Amino acid sequence: FAAIHMSAISSSMIEPSKIFSIIISTKEYPYLEKEFIKLQNEINIYGYDLVTALRNRSFNSPSRKLSELFNGLATSITSGGNLSDFFEKRSQSLLFEHRLDKEKQSKASETFMDIYISVVIAAPMILMLLLMMMRISGLGISLSPSMITLIMVLGVTLINIFFLTFLHLKQPEGL
Template identity: 30%
Template sequence: MNSFERFCFNLLGMRMKARREQYSQLRNDLISARLKTPFEVYISTAVVSSIIVGLVAALGLGLVTWFLKIPNLIHYKGEVPATMLFLNQYGLLLGTIFAVVFSLLVFGGITYAIFIVYPSVEAGNRRRNIDASLPYAINYITSMSTAGITPAEIFRLLGDSPIYGESSVEARYIAREIDIFGRDLIDSLRIVSSSTPSHRMKEFLQGAMASISSGGNLTDYFRTKANQYALENRQTQKLFLDTLALISESYVTAMVAGTLFLIILQSIMSVIGGDSKPIFLYVVIYLMIPFGTMMFIIMISSMTPET
């Protein structure tokens, strides 16, 4: 906790603590995202930061509106109500007040919304990373279990292996519950399974709990889940490659052949019509092609599985 967060907590911490029940989803997102900032500190920082950003934006926009006399640039044409004519005498003052209030609400609200949404976004990123690395992590767990290593030590070793990404982070939390808080393996698995953002990790940990509680063979369970997730991983990759092939064909059709056809057609029409400034041709070259390409890049990036 840095000095600014400490200041925000000292200012609003007790008030925010009394509202814990109103922010249950935010608290769950903070835990799932593995953010180390306590809820009271985080929400206090969000409120104070929103107020500061709103005040700074209000001051800046208010000064710009006042000194540039932006409200005086508005002119009425035709007949207007007498009330508007009366208010027009104070147009600069009223316009500045409106700009200040508007910027305070908008920029402050956007800042607060970013603070509220960020933990859920981070939890979603962790979920994708866990789902991508879990099949390989389970293969590692299966190998260690086959070698006769105890389950608690397996999760410690997995937590010390950063190559498995966020799956290693979840394993470190399991080891922390055992080593620091003195809980047994089943309680540790239950706590982490209830807070992990990945449904696949939750299912795996709950299955391990059931296998331990019933006295089943944990190695066989690990081997079964390794085969299951390996098959699902291959199917997911095959589906992604098929979708990527479809998108590539669509890109060639729409952004290569389609735009080339439009450019040739518009060029011929401009020559025939004697148009020296073909606006549509400029739109195709400088807007349609770059923005369309950017759209395809964003689409592919959002669909690409975590590596």
């Protein structure tokens, strides 16, 4: 989303290094703000030109996407390309990747929901029915109906805790 913002700023034909200052001043992207401040420091304090600073930050960037953005921007500036077009195309590709990631997460959620329904809702009912039939026929375990219910409730509780832990671990970072 920051690339879309940068595209709008660059369309005003502003100096490329000022784009980062404007994004920093908005306080809208706290993680990018840290990286852009490092970029500004390389330009203002260390005296690097914008292209060198972009290449340095692309090597030290914690994000692959940000690294690609810095590298592409440095290449675009060096080759004399149109920054507005660069940011427009880059923002479109990043937005497309974002949509694909969300779609993958949605498909995974659907799968987990199906598993949850079959394991937590259907399986205990079938197991309880099976245990009741075994009790009535005199085969197997001789547990009272209240004991069978207690076992089912505890089992469902443990399965729910397992599922919550699993979903928490599978949740993508940043959410």
